[in-house]
Amino acid sequence: MEVNPLSIILVKSDSKGDRLLFRYPFHMQEKNEPSNARRRNPYTLPIVDDSLQTIPQPRSNINKCQLTGFTDEVLSSLFAVKPELCNRKFELKVNDVRFVSHPTLLQLRKKQLDTSGCLLINVVFALQALATHSVVKCYHDLSKLMGILLEHEETRCGYVNDEMQVMMTAHDDGYASNPDAAFLTILEKSILAKNLKKMYEDLCGTGLVNIRINRWIPLNFCLPQKVHQWHLQGKLVEPEDIDRCIKSLRPYHSLLLLCPVQSINDFISLDGSPSLKRMLTQYSPLKNLQTLATDSDLTPSHIFDLTAHLVYWARATVIYPICSTNKYVIAPEASLHLNSPLVDKFSELFQGMNLIRAISEFSLPTSLGQKCNPLHHPSQQSTLVQMIIWMLQNHLLLQLHTYIQFMIADQFVANQSESESISATRKMRTESESGTSTISEGLESKSEAETKNSSENFSYNSTDEDKHDYHEELLLDFTDEERSIIFKIPASNNTDDLRLFARLCRKKYFTGNHHIEEIMYLENLRRSQLLQLLDKFRDVLITYETEDPTIAMFSCP
Structure with a gap:
């Protein structure tokens, strides 16, 4: 796996020269030849080929996922860089190995041990040459962080110089002929080597x-x-994918911890963020981030930062808060087989329940409200919610959101010929320009009762001609064919409904890129308002259900 390091190497350089102080792992085969290779017959004659036509075979410095083929002297000369290359990224590719580090120049606290008072320390990571740019960047950041901490400790108490003396003593005390023995001694005596x-x-x-x-x-x-x-x-998750998800966070999202709160508190250091601990005390997957910020007495931006931290460290994922309107379905790659360890874990956590039977009820998209019987005891409903949370944590379920697409169906065009549609459109334009009181053909077909009811919804007094002109202005962004079909919908006679429909269309909410929850948040609409609009304009608005691409990368493997 290319994300794992092949080796960690510690090199120093000062006025006394450069030296490899420590590397791990150090039990390495210096030859690339496999152990089961056939012994070469000493009596055979070598085959002499034309050196100009012979292509040299690429040499590998990786054996069993470990670094090989480099002596300590070679490594020390490679990474004891000049002072001009210090405090910046260092990257070197040799055959199929890529070395990355951040050389750091230290000021020795005990200058009497070195005339110059300067020490170069370099923590180098050996990676596979195929490692991605993001992986290389992460290891460079770690090397840089190590340099900063070592510089701090050297300034505070001369820690690096003391550790260096321990390592050099082990190399000089008769272990030069057996470097592995020296490294074992260093590992026993040096705190830095253990780190x-x-x-x-x-x-x-x-x-x-x-x-x-x-x-x-x-x-x-x-x-x-x-x-x-x-x-x-x-599944390989790149930091860029996490950043993209975090940038798409909205107050209506929620946080789902992937491990118990106590384990996160145990991992947090003593000087960890107190606001993170405060947020964890108020945590619930039933709360959105905005509510969580209010309950924790923190700003929403701070809650977003803490959420990003937990997601980056794989301690949490982003979901939509669990509520009765959420629709769930079995994840396509869910680990659901009779021998799955999740079956036993589910039975231990929920006594008397079977995972296969419980999750089979979500073979088709099912809302939580359909599963919650109002006649059931509150404890049963709480158990159902806990089961949903557990299934989401184990990526057995994914949530479906409703997306909306504006589309002219063929059935409208089939009701009349193309010529009739064009003539009707021209007639509507002529009547509008001439100032007559004739209304469109679609409105003429309405009954008197429907016309009376629709006119009562207008917030102003005007003639039918003015109403038609105003409706035409609302739909200026639509084509003639689209306007003709929209005017045939009874709900288009209601100015408020038509205004809301036109506004949402104009803002590109009905292009299949925004789900209902996002539209509700961005436009400050109630769910009932949006669902009523979808029902009234269902002839030109189609809906489909799928997962939110913003958080899909954390939904299932």
């Missing part, structure tokens, strides 16, 4: 680094490409 070892194991394991430099300064780091794989079953 580097744990960092490597955390990066290859969970992707979350949680160590303390010099047993004092906490270093918390997240490799998002790795950490999101444990709950998305191997």
Whole structure:
């Protein structure tokens, strides 16, 4: 897997020269030749080929996901860079290995140990050459963070110089012939070496680094490409995808924790954000972010920042708050088989319930309101909500949102020939320009009772001609054919309905890119208003249900 590091290397350079102090892992085969390779017959004659026509085979420096083929001297000379290259990104590609680091120049606290008083320290990560740009950037950020913390500790108490002396002593005390023995000794005596070892194991394991430099300064780091794989079953999540999701956050969204609150509190360091702890005390997936901000006595922007932090660290995901109108359906790639470990976990958490039977009720899109029987006891409804939360946390369900598309159906055109449609449109234009009191053909077909009821909804007194002109102005952005069909809809005679319909169309809400919840938030509309409008103009508005693409990357693996 290209996100895992091949090795961590620590190199120093000062007035006494450069040296590789430590690297992990250090049990490496220096030869690329496999152990089961056949021994070469010493009596065979070598085959001499034309060197100009022979293409050299590319050499690999990766063996069993570890770095190989580089001696300590070669690595120290590669990464003991000049002072001009310090405090900036360093990247080097050799064969199929890419090295990335952030060399840092330190001022030694105990200058008597070095005449220049300067020490270059370089924490280098060896990666596969195929690692993406975002992965390389993450490791560079980690190397830079390590440099900053080591510089701080060197200034405070001379920590780096002391650790360097421990490592150099181990190399000089008779272990030069066996570098692995020297590294073992360093690992036993050096706190910094233990930190580097744990960092490597955390990066290859969970992707979350949680160590303390010099047993004092906490270093918390997240490799998002790795950490999101444990709950998305191997799906690679790039930081750019997370940023795109965070930028699309709205106050109507909600937060869904993927682990217990207590485990998040345990992970937070002692000097962690108190506002994060305050938000977690008020957390509920039934609250939107705006309500959560109010209950936590925090600003919405601060809540957004805390949400982004939890999502980035794979401690939470973004959903729409759980309510009775939400529609859920089984995720297409849900891990649902009889031997799935989720079946047993579900039975342990919800006594007497079966996961397959419970989730089968969502084979078709089903709203939570359809499942909540008002005659049931509140405890039963609470259990149902908890089951939905658990299924969302395990990516067994995904929520469907209703999207709206303005479309002229063929049935309207089939009711009349093309010539009749054109003549009717021309007639409407002529009547409007001549100032006559004739109304459109669609309005003439209305009964007197319907005309009387529609006229009562107008908020002003005017002639039929003025009403028609005003309606024409509302639909100036539509084509002649679209206006002709819209005017045949009875709801178009109601000015308020037509004005709302035209406004939403003009703002591109009916292009299939905005779901109902988003339109309600952006236009400050009630759900009943929007649903009534959809029903009145159902002849030209079609709806379909799908997941929200903004948070789809966190919905299912």
